[in-house]
Amino acid sequence: MNKHICTLAVLSSLSFSALAVDCDPNLLPSWKDGTSKTEIIQFVSQSTDKSQNTFIAEKDRIAVFDNDGTLWSEKPYYFQLAFAFDQVKSMASTHPEWKTQEPFKSVLNNDIPGVFKGGEKALLDIFTATHSGITVDEYQNRVATWLEAAKDPRFSKAYTDLTYKPMREMLNYLQDNGFKTYIVSGGGVDFMRVWAPDVYNIPQEQIIGSALKYQYDYNDGNPTVTKLNEILSIDDKEVKVENIQHVIGKKPVLAVGNSDGDHAMMQWATSQPNSMAMIVHHTDKDREWQYDRKSSVGHLDKAMDEANKRKNWHLIDMKNEWCTVY
Amino acid sequence: MNKHICTLAVLSSLSFSALAVDCDPNLLPSWKDGTSKTEIIQFVSQSTDKSQNTFIAEKDRIAVFDNDGTLWSEKPYYFQLAFAFDQVKSMASTHPEWKTQEPFKSVLNNDIPGVFKGGEKALLDIFTATHSGITVDEYQNRVATWLEAAKDPRFSKAYTDLTYKPMREMLNYLQDNGFKTYIVSGGGVDFMRVWAPDVYNIPQEQIIGSALKYQYDYNDGNPTVTKLNEILSIDDKEVKVENIQHVIGKKPVLAVGNSDGDHAMMQWATSQPNSMAMIVHHTDKDREWQYDRKSSVGHLDKAMDEANKRKNWHLIDMKNEWCTVY
Structure with missing residues (x-):
């Protein structure tokens, strides 16, 4: 390399x-x-x-x-947060409660300012929901898969x-x-x-x-x-x-x-x-x-x-x- | 080396x-x-x-x-514990209460079985008393000074x-x-x-x-x-x-x-x-x-x-x- x-x-x-x-x-x-x-x-x-x-x-x-x-x-915000937002979307089908529950509701509606309104606590909620309860191996597989496809919105x-x-x-x-x-x-x-x-x-x-x-x-x-x-x-x-x-x-x-x-x-x-x-x-x-x-x-x-x-x-x-x- | x-x-x-x-x-x-x-x-x-x-x-x-x-x-016990015992002794003058307070009392009396009677809690008390409240630099200086002089009792x-x-x-x-x-x-x-x-x-x-x-x-x-x-x-x-x-x-x-x-x-x-x-x-x-x-x-x-x-x-x-x- x-x-x-x-x-x-x-x-x-x-x-x-x-x-x-x-x-x-x-x-x-x-x-x-x-x-x-x-x-x-x-x-x-x-x-x-x-x-x-x-x-x-x-x-x-x-x-x-x-x-x-x-x-x-x-x-416009930490790239890891972009990963977390995408994870919320892909996990949403097994979390029907997120449709009405902040900060997840804002994520699902692509309302980024709405997410940030919740401050640090909202971000921590999103991080722990998408980053925990799985093995390190499984988590890292998800990160690798996401990185292969995801694009930064400004520079594509x-x-x-x-x-x-x-x-x-x-x-x-x-x-x-x-x-x-x-x-x-x-x-x-x-x-x-x-x-x-x-x-x-x-x-x-x-x-x-x-x-x-x-x-x-x-x-x-x-x-x-x-x-x-x-x-x-x-x-x-x-x-x-x-x-x-x-x-x-x-x-x-x-x-x-x-x-x-x-x-x-x-x-x-x-x-x-x-x-x-x-x-x-x-x-x-x-x-x-x-x-x-x-x-x-x-x-x-x-x-x-x-x-x-x-x-x-x-x-x-x-x-x-x-x-x-x- | x-x-x-x-x-x-x-x-x-x-x-x-x-x-x-x-x-x-x-x-x-x-x-x-x-x-x-x-x-x-x-x-x-x-x-x-x-x-x-x-x-x-x-x-x-x-x-x-x-x-x-x-x-x-x-x-007969972890060498770091020997360091901690010696530290208790050298700190004793500024801790008059240790004369009557276990597990320090046993350490000061060289009563090792007495120390171990207190179980894991006694050892933790000794470790935190001798290993905390100082900078890492100061602590490591004490360890180095001790190592220069200390001898294992069995093998000298x-x-x-x-x-x-x-x-x-x-x-x-x-x-x-x-x-x-x-x-x-x-x-x-x-x-x-x-x-x-x-x-x-x-x-x-x-x-x-x-x-x-x-x-x-x-x-x-x-x-x-x-x-x-x-x-x-x-x-x-x-x-x-x-x-x-x-x-x-x-x-x-x-x-x-x-x-x-x-x-x-x-x-x-x-x-x-x-x-x-x-x-x-x-x-x-x-x-x-x-x-x-x-x-x-x-x-x-x-x-x-x-x-x-x-x-x-x-x-x-x-x-x-x-x-x-x-």
Whole structure:
């Protein structure tokens, strides 16, 4: 996958570079020469150069990335929610009560604003109804089947084609330089593990996310693990740091996010020398979306203020620093 | 570390092999030629040979090991408990109430049977009192300081010198063959992460264990993670499988344990083709300890029955199959 992506990246950037001379086909080809690209290259260089006192041993090169809005798009609403809405529809025949019961009624009527009126509780109700009471295997089969057919309404693309090419290149560049790349996302860990390993070259065991409690059953010699209707972890804000501590057990040297939900893990990572934080700033309403302080999804406010003050925190300006988005 | 261990292993086995001709100095030198050694070598061979239908892709070569009683000794009681007892003593001056309050009173009087009279609750009280209310950093400093000085009463050795040499060789052999080795132990994850990476060549992020809840605090720009007085997970029995699902996200192909606490994860791992389970059977009262069905620590009963029935489950006979124990 890694090599394949690189080849594609080089090929597509070769044709693109005829138009945009500031995109180097050989190194991070989807990034324009500019501040963010320079910071990435400099950080990798200083971390891997044994002769410098900024050198980081390979075992400590832990980099954590948010997913929604950082590695793929998250508008008009989280893609996992689109999966959940579709699941409600396909499960509706066995839940006749949903015809009159919110938030399910709004989902079945394609009344998305109506769903959001119910706030966080409505979304949690939809998530647990569609994500629990089945084995992890069965759940992941459903996710895989859905991903094969579902299309994003704005771009008419498969959701996995809406991952950011520059960020995939950045992940691969870090991996090639001995960094262990992790996803630390508010998205469901079982959801991401279906497709993220292929798309980002990040194995299942380097994906941290929100989760329902699991239940093991011996099941007469055919053991199963079932997703229960009870929250184990909502991987957002300070919980991201707590889960990094629990699962990884060491402080990352690089944290990349796009919203205030990633603020704590960026503060945590950069509370040590030779560390860096980056924020994907959604500035491109034509090629992707434009939002920050006033958005409910991907709300970016306090973390942006801190980025503007701190030397090793960098905003990635999607519109002006990316040659290609997808 | 890895190479260092190998060199030592070869050197020490060279002198030993003059006495014991059935110990091969070149491959798993602390294992006598016999069933267990053959099974390990055959499993690795069939997993890594691309021409066989038993081949396992490197990304799926996940091996999970219990720690207490599987990778190091656990008698007369878990070594982490010895740490907790010593912590009670060093904290006693700031807890005058412990002089009269069980189970602390018994600990301060060196009355170990008195402590155990209090059952699981007494041990939990001791663990939470000595393991919570401090940052992970501070806790791990205390563990490191303790390990430098503490000695096991029977062998007068540092506890980290009571890890099993044959098992360290087995771990290194698997690692050399592309297996990702994990510890999945009832022991505390923050406790093991202090010393296990050096001793077993297993990084912090491949250690799963029991844990208290974590709390992140921004702390005016000097962020901390504190261990709370509340249980996050007791990593034993079926919870081991649930934690493997949560943290690793895929089914291991090899599970190694020594007690019924590892039974569920052995069943889980071997509920697929080309998998194996092994059980360290404590049969050596002279060089280590002898116990199984009737022991409270390391209770081995139902898992042994299953091992006796299943073709890909193997008991490791410590007395007769290990040239060296430590």
